Structures are given as C-alpha cells and as structure tokens.
Amino acid sequence: MDLAEGKARFIQSWGTLGSHWGINRTMAQIHALLLIAEKPLSAQEVIDELDISRGNANMNIRALIDWGLVFKELKPGDRKEYFVAEKDMWEVVKQVIIHRKKKELEPIVKVLNEISGVEGKGEEVEEFKKVIKDIQLFSSKADSTLNSLIKADQHWFVSTFMNMIK
Amino acid sequence: MDLAEGKARFIQSWGTLGSHWGINRTMAQIHALLLIAEKPLSAQEVIDELDISRGNANMNIRALIDWGLVFKELKPGDRKEYFVAEKDMWEVVKQVIIHRKKKELEPIVKVLNEISGVEGKGEEVEEFKKVIKDIQLFSSKADSTLNSLIKADQHWFVSTFMNMIK
DNA sequence: TTTAAGTTTCAATACTTTTTGAAAGTTAAA
DNA sequence: TTTAACTTTCAAAAAGTATTGAAACTTAAA
Structure with a gap:
C-alpha cells in the first residue's frame, strides 16, 4: 500500500x-x-x-x-x-462527548424529571414511577460520570482505565 | 400529567x-x-x-x-x-456498548492496522505514519477500556465512577 | 392431512438527511 | 468608491434509511 x-x-x-x-x-x-x-x-x-x-x-x-x-x-x-x-484524540473524544451529552442525555433527563411527576394512584402508576425512577438514577450517574471525564485530562484517564485491565 | x-x-x-x-x-x-x-x-x-x-x-x-x-x-x-x-439499565448499556464497539471501533482498528504498513520513505510518509500510530494507540486503549466495562458489574461501575465526583 | 393463528420476508413507498450549485453577502486592496 | 477574492446561505435534487402491506412461510391443533 x-x-x-x-x-x-x-x-x-x-x-x-x-x-x-x-x-x-x-x-x-x-x-x-x-x-x-x-x-x-x-x-x-x-x-x-x-x-x-x-x-x-x-x-x-x-x-x-x-x-x-x-x-x-x-x-x-x-x-x-x-x-x-485538533490532533489530540483525547481532546477530540472530549469534544464529541460534550456535544453528544447535550444532544442526547440532557433531553432524556429533562423528560424523566417531568414524567416522574405523573399524577394518580394505584398499582399501575406506582409501577411506572418505579421504572422511571430507576432510569433517572442511572441517567444522573451517567451524567456525572461524563462530566468527570470531560474535566479529566488524558493522563488521568489512561492511568485509571489501564488499571482496570488485568 | x-x-x-x-x-x-x-x-x-x-x-x-x-x-x-x-x-x-x-x-x-x-x-x-x-x-x-x-x-x-x-x-x-x-x-x-x-x-x-x-x-x-x-x-x-x-x-x-x-x-x-x-x-x-x-x-x-x-x-x-x-x-x-431487559429492565436493568446497566445491562442495556452493556449490550449497546458490545454492539457499537463491533460496528464502529473494530472496523477502524482494522483499517489502522492495514494502513500503518504503508510503503515508501520521506518526510511525508513518516508524518502520516506518526498520526496513524497515535490514533492506533488511542483506539486500542479505548478498546481495552470498553472490554473491561463490558466485563464489569454495575456495582463496580458505580463505585468506581462515583469516586471521580468530588 | 387441512386449517388457521401466527411469523417472516421483501419490493414498493414514504420519510429524513445530505449535497449541490447558484445567488447573495462580505471585505481588503486598488 | 469599485473590484475581485473569498465566504455564506438556501431551495432544489439526490442519496440514504425506515416503514408498509401483501404474499409466503411455519407450525400446532382439529
């Protein structure tokens, strides 16, 4: 080639x-x-x-x-x-994370907050709220994690993740 | 609502x-x-x-x-x-990572391996190889990281990442 | 067997996203 | 100013992706 x-x-x-x-x-x-x-x-x-x-x-x-x-x-x-x-791949990935987080994660978090306030009582409503709450919890964890990643520098990222690999 | x-x-x-x-x-x-x-x-x-x-x-x-x-x-x-x-969000995310890694990361790693063998000498070729090598390095790190994530369980994931948040 | 309830396939169609290219806009130098 | 090099916009066309619906297929029970 x-x-x-x-x-x-x-x-x-x-x-x-x-x-x-x-x-x-x-x-x-x-x-x-x-x-x-x-x-x-x-x-x-x-x-x-x-x-x-x-x-x-x-x-x-x-x-x-x-x-x-x-x-x-x-x-x-x-x-x-x-x-x-931009030739630093870590910078490239960080920028992409920032943009995608805004476009993807943030809208769903907003909707989850809104619908977790659904009115009404009964088994069905409670069940629905439980599912939504689980997803909400997971989403906010994901959001925090991404925020940390964005703030982190490459050295930190590499050393932390390299430790994961046995 | x-x-x-x-x-x-x-x-x-x-x-x-x-x-x-x-x-x-x-x-x-x-x-x-x-x-x-x-x-x-x-x-x-x-x-x-x-x-x-x-x-x-x-x-x-x-x-x-x-x-x-x-x-x-x-x-x-x-x-x-x-x-x-599947209602466990961590399982959902893991499955998505598995599929997207296969569809997205693996093809580019394959191409990088192929083109890192380009023939020829001179400044231009060396410069090209250097850029490709950087991306290769980053990609294989990303690949290992994702592999670890896939193997990890949610508890591990949450506790590790929660530590990142000051 | 035959029947019927259910599942799968796929060519045609609808919808979405990207690309073009020509016209309008901008700006630095003559 | 005027000119010309360059940039931006945007409506129309092309390309790409998802959806439909009808026909073919499968299979369990009668």
Missing part, C-alpha cells in the same frame, strides 16, 4: 466512523483530511481533495469549528482562511 | 434517544413500551399500541432480541409469543 492509497483509506474509514457518532460523513472526512495534512488547508483545497461542493465544504467546516475539532488559521498577507484539525 | 401522557412522552423520548445510538426510532419505542408494560406483550399488542405495521414490528422485535434488549416469553397453552424488555 502506498501513501496515497493509505490516505484515501483513512479518510474513507474516518468518514464511516463519524457517521456513527453524530458527525456526518463529509464532516468526518474533512476532519480526517486535515488530520493527515502536513499543512493547514484552504477551503478550496478541501473542495478539490474530497471532490465536494463549496456549500457542503463550508457548512461542514463551520460545524467542525463549532465542535472544536478544527481551528481557523490566518496567514499574513493572504485573505484565504486555512484550517487545521 | 396523567399516566397515559407520561407513558406516551417516555416512549417518544426513548425513541429519539435510541436514534442517536444505532437503534432506530421504532426499535427504541418498542423497547420503551415493553419497559413500562406491566406484563409481557404480544406482537399484536405492540402493533396496536404504537400503531405500526406488522412487518416493522416483527423486524424490530427481532433486532431487539438480537441485541439482547428484549426476551421472548412463551405462555403455556398459547401459540403467541410474548415479549419483555
């Missing part, structure tokens, strides 16, 4: 991975391209490399910047914007 | 949550319905409650069984199959 093929395979796979993580294929591919680029790339270079439209490239670069996975870089004397990827 | 409304809201929200987790909306809604059902439900009851087609119900119930999130239950003297949900 030569370099060009390796790069193409990586971009392709990263795209597939991203689509499982709330990052659409193009967005993940742009991130992959920037990860393995030796220098900051302009929007035009991204468009040419991935063969996508200008609109698509622009939208997804903005989204990546929003997620904190890509940074804008300006070169003196050049009007173009250049882009570089 | 009364019981019926609470149940409807829960089913709806669980469906939305699922769709972020590789579980499609209907699949997650069936799981939610079974979670809060006081008794095992037949396919027909699922169809009626959620107002979905027989084919859709069947496909998604099979998928839930496949994922280990729902179990088949047979009543003596009754040809219908009845279904109950």
Whole structure:
C-alpha cells in the first residue's frame, strides 16, 4: 500500500466512523483530511481533495469549528482562511462527548424529571414511577460520570482505565 | 400529567434517544413500551399500541432480541409469543456498548492496522505514519477500556465512577 | 392431512438527511 | 468608491434509511 492509497483509506474509514457518532460523513472526512495534512488547508483545497461542493465544504467546516475539532488559521498577507484539525484524540473524544451529552442525555433527563411527576394512584402508576425512577438514577450517574471525564485530562484517564485491565 | 401522557412522552423520548445510538426510532419505542408494560406483550399488542405495521414490528422485535434488549416469553397453552424488555439499565448499556464497539471501533482498528504498513520513505510518509500510530494507540486503549466495562458489574461501575465526583 | 393463528420476508413507498450549485453577502486592496 | 477574492446561505435534487402491506412461510391443533 502506498501513501496515497493509505490516505484515501483513512479518510474513507474516518468518514464511516463519524457517521456513527453524530458527525456526518463529509464532516468526518474533512476532519480526517486535515488530520493527515502536513499543512493547514484552504477551503478550496478541501473542495478539490474530497471532490465536494463549496456549500457542503463550508457548512461542514463551520460545524467542525463549532465542535472544536478544527481551528481557523490566518496567514499574513493572504485573505484565504486555512484550517487545521485538533490532533489530540483525547481532546477530540472530549469534544464529541460534550456535544453528544447535550444532544442526547440532557433531553432524556429533562423528560424523566417531568414524567416522574405523573399524577394518580394505584398499582399501575406506582409501577411506572418505579421504572422511571430507576432510569433517572442511572441517567444522573451517567451524567456525572461524563462530566468527570470531560474535566479529566488524558493522563488521568489512561492511568485509571489501564488499571482496570488485568 | 396523567399516566397515559407520561407513558406516551417516555416512549417518544426513548425513541429519539435510541436514534442517536444505532437503534432506530421504532426499535427504541418498542423497547420503551415493553419497559413500562406491566406484563409481557404480544406482537399484536405492540402493533396496536404504537400503531405500526406488522412487518416493522416483527423486524424490530427481532433486532431487539438480537441485541439482547428484549426476551421472548412463551405462555403455556398459547401459540403467541410474548415479549419483555431487559429492565436493568446497566445491562442495556452493556449490550449497546458490545454492539457499537463491533460496528464502529473494530472496523477502524482494522483499517489502522492495514494502513500503518504503508510503503515508501520521506518526510511525508513518516508524518502520516506518526498520526496513524497515535490514533492506533488511542483506539486500542479505548478498546481495552470498553472490554473491561463490558466485563464489569454495575456495582463496580458505580463505585468506581462515583469516586471521580468530588 | 387441512386449517388457521401466527411469523417472516421483501419490493414498493414514504420519510429524513445530505449535497449541490447558484445567488447573495462580505471585505481588503486598488 | 469599485473590484475581485473569498465566504455564506438556501431551495432544489439526490442519496440514504425506515416503514408498509401483501404474499409466503411455519407450525400446532382439529
């Protein structure tokens, strides 16, 4: 396998991975391209490399910047914007956790709080409340755990989890 | 809020949550319905409650069984199959981790192993290999961590993570 | 056997999400 | 100012995913 093929395979796979993580294929591919680029790339270079439209490239670069996975870089004397990827995987994962927690966990916690106040009495209501309470408990634990992870640094993360492996 | 409304809201929200987790909306809604059902439900009851087609119900119930999130239950003297949900959230999360790890992490690890063998010399190749190696390292750590989590029981999980929260 | 209750499959359809491309907007230099 | 390089927006089209419903299949009891 030569370099060009390796790069193409990586971009392709990263795209597939991203689509499982709330990052659409193009967005993940742009991130992959920037990860393995030796220098900051302009929007035009991204468009040419991935063969996508200008609109698509622009939208997804903005989204990546929003997620904190890509940074804008300006070169003196050049009007173009250049882009570089966050290359520290632990930072990447943390950013993804932050976004997904907000989009996924927080809404369900909110709903659980609301419905745990359902009115009425009887076996059926009690049973329902019990199920909801269990899930609520689990969700708030998950939420705290993720908050800790987000605050933690990589060294801490690695050493804690490495201890788990016998 | 009364019981019926609470149940409807829960089913709806669980469906939305699922769709972020590789579980499609209907699949997650069936799981939610079974979670809060006081008794095992037949396919027909699922169809009626959620107002979905027989084919859709069947496909998604099979998928839930496949994922280990729902179990088949047979009543003596009754040809219908009845279904109950796994209600232990920790078990649910573990099953989801197992499936998603297989679908998401393992393919990228495989690709990384392949492309880390790219041929050629020069600055560019070395730089590429370095980036890939970093991601490889991170991925295998993530893989081990998830394996440990899958083997761990809930008590262990909760106590370990609770310690993280100051 | 035959029947009927129940389950599974799958091509067609509906729905959702992503992508395009052209037009509008912005801004630094001439 | 005006120009031109570059960025952003957004409606329409394409691509991808989920759902339906009818037909085929399975199986236990009559």
